[in-house]
Amino acid sequence: MLHVANPTPFSTARIRETVQEILAAGTLPPIVQAGHPVLRQQAALYDGQLDSAELADLIALMREVMHDAPGVGLAAPQLGIPLQLAVLEDQYDVDAETSAVRARSPLEFFAVINPTYRAVGSGRAAFYEGCLSLQGLQAVVSRPDTVRLDFTDPAGVARQQDFSGWQARIVQHETDHLQGILYIDRAELRSLSNNVEYAARWAHPDIGLARQELGFLPDHPTE
Template identity: 45%
Template sequence: MFGRKVAFDADLNHRVESMLAEAGKEELLPIVQMGEPVLRQQAQPYKGQLAAKTLNRLLKAMRATMLEAPGVGLAAPQVGLGLAIAVIEDHIRDDEDDPRQIDELPFRVIINPSYEPIGQETASFYEGCLSLEGFQAVRRRWLDITASWEDRSGRKHRQRMHGWPARIFQHETDHLSGEVYIDKAEIRSLSSDDNLSEYWAYDPVPTEAAEELGFTI
């Protein structure tokens, strides 16, 4: 459980229920885009503000919205809610030699997440964001982290993450502190999805992109 002092918020619960009702049978929530204040605000720690039924419906809708986008993570601020809640999920691609070290990441609800780097090794790859549609940029991130979070029942978890799953966890956790990946990206690497596909997608390591666009990795 989320501590002894459960902070149920009737007004917030009603707001979320209204959002879910508007989402319809498909349970797809609108994803807010850059410029929305909620994306730049510190999310409130989740302490049980929602009824369990409402929380479960919200998490189900967030997962449906993430998969439909499609994406591999979605934070509550991205659907307009300033709560420290996110969902993540990704699956192994066909290319076993992918240098991004993509690994199976089963669906997870991460509540009040945080992370700490393990060692000093980093990796730089293109990544995007559902709240900045149509663009991607190279972002340097920790290669290995210790990830901590609570699940929907309030149970605490702590796990070592490596490679692409670690990148996803960092990306979504950063959203909850008002940070968007572009804040610390190599800004000269910024590419439209179309140009990324045409010029740089053939090699996940952005070496040639760095040379041609004038940034370092």
């Protein structure tokens, strides 16, 4: 069972001051790394802490940081901002076999506010996953392969959308960040690999070889 994170101690004023300082710096902020307490707290629900211009500027900056990293998602706590906001986009080219095995298709850019998700059906998929806040590491995470996401868009409109395949993985990963959950909390720890070992040994479309050699998910069907 996952540990339930404590709510952020940041006040509304402190959240806004933090955002204003980051926006005023004129440079890309660093991505907060594991060990920083903001990654282990429940981010504050967004309820107008920022004005519309600040929110738009923050979303634009988060997208720029995500691209620069590079990554396919970024949550506000990864910039030290304990606010329930994340950006997602996956436009990376992958080979046809990997795309098919991982059910990975392009995800157009969008931002989510106060997101929650729930599984649709009982299907699951297990693949290696990384995080911009745990640089240099990857591990296998088994997740629902289809989820329903409820969120508010930057215009304040409540939305609901289903995601499947790799898109569902991105949605879950970023939404988890806002609850103080890192992918490593859900991971098969025997699969943990640094990037060098992953690239040399386990960078296959599926996890079959890693599962056999590293001894995790022994009863899991081959993927």
